[in-house]
Amino acid sequence: MSTPHDFDFLHGEWDIINRRLLNYLDPDSGWEEFPATHWCRSLHDGAANIDEMSCPTKGFKGVTLRLFDRETEDWHLYWSPSQTGTLFPPVIGRFGADRRGEFQGDDTYRGEDVRVRYLWSVLSQTAAHWEMAFSPDGGQTWVRNWTMDFTRRPAS
Structure with a gap:
């Protein structure tokens, strides 16, 4: 069961x-x-959050807004890169008992319709993994195209 505190x-x-x-x-x-x-x-007592990723060697930042729908128990994840300032369509999904989350949605890439999938894995208190994949055929096949390995910074 997905909860407002999954993230x-x-x-x-x-x-x-x-x-x-x-x-x-x-x-x-x-x-x-x-x-x-x-x-x-955290926002909304845990039922929402916002983050910012800064990529200094690439010259961009990105913002993610995550919102928990209490009725459906789904999370809606919205991404906005600093290069465009636009808000991409959401990927929607939830976490399972294994602390792995799967989120999917529809978008376009270079003018082509794609299905987008995010996978989140909570590895420990200090490590997490995220990956994105695109499917040009409605989810029949997937191309994993971006991964992020997170390491928590020590408390200051």
């Missing part, structure tokens, strides 16, 4: 190692790796 593990400050495909739909396009810093704060 409590993410509150605080993190260091991230990003790996992403150069072309999100081409698994042979090559991977790039870059660091980021991240912070996350």
